Amino acid sequence: MIKLLLAEDQGMMRGALALLLGLEADFEIVAQVGDGDEIVPRALETRPDVALLDIELPGRSGLDAAAALREALPACQVLILTTFGRPGYLRRAMEAGAAGFLVKDGPVEELAVAVRRVLAGERVIDPGLAAAALSAGPNPLTQRERDVLAAAVDGATVADIADRVHLSPATVRNYLSSAIGKTRTRNRMEAVRAARQNGWL
Template identity: 55%
Template sequence: MIRVLVADDQALVRGAIVTLLGLEPDLDVVAEAGRGDEVLDLLTAHDVDVALVDVEMPGLDGIEVCRAMTAAGLPTRALVVTTFGRPGFVRRALEAGAAGFVVKDTPASELADAVRRVHAGERVVDGALAAESLIEGANPLTAREQDVLRAALSGAPIAVVARSVHLSEGTVRNHLSSAMAKTHTSTRAEAANHARDRGWL
């Protein structure tokens, strides 16, 4: 049996995935999580083989969960299952240590097969997203530019953004200017939204 954890903050979605995987004779859902920061403890407590994680969860997002799993040296393989099929998310998830990336509208039989393939050591990525990710290219933003744009998504004034990322207002303006140039946008709001929509934040 392949021991599976399902982590998704939407109880209805999580329940549906658990039910569908439970119909498979070789898959056993041994743990569920509604928050990203619950996952690591559950993985070790339940000796999980494959963890299905959503991208956007409270506590810790799915990509950070993958990064934490990798840093902890856990043998569990991570399969990101998300509504947010953005090319940038695919690249970030794989760089963080995920073994696979599929979208939630994947048919149940394909999702179960993706779990088996990930458990077998394969890397599984939704075909359309993989192609889009290659076309889109790598995230051009530096880590600091990503931090600043993330803070700017709220529409807060420069002074507030600067305080939240612990930088001077002048440095924040420089990072925003660079990010706007890289995203070919004319305002910080456009730059932040452009980056978010591509999964770069």
């Protein structure tokens, strides 16, 4: 019996996937969670063989949880399942020790196949995505640049960002400027979009 943990915030998606995977004779869903902070505790409790993790989750991100999970329960393989095939996501997933990376496009049948492959020791990654991740190169942004960009997502003003990150407004503008330069964009919002697009956020 293959024991699965399923982390996905959208209730309907979670339920549908659970039902679907439950149809496989040798699969058993031992835990379903909708919050990133519950992943590790529930995994320690239920000891799944494979964890299917979404990235965008309330609480801790699926990528963070993946790293923590590999640490806490090395026997459990991690399969990232996400809406967005961002190159940086794939890179970070690999660094976090994930064994597979699937996007939510593509047919559902892929899912059970991927679980079995991962358990067989294979790595499951979309080939086109792997190429994109390599060609995109590593994240050029420094920690503070990421922080500042992340604080700018909702159209916050420089003063707001400075307040959130606990920096001088002047410094914030400098970081924004350098982030804009590195992303080859023209203003703050374009930089945010570019960074998100590449999974650098």
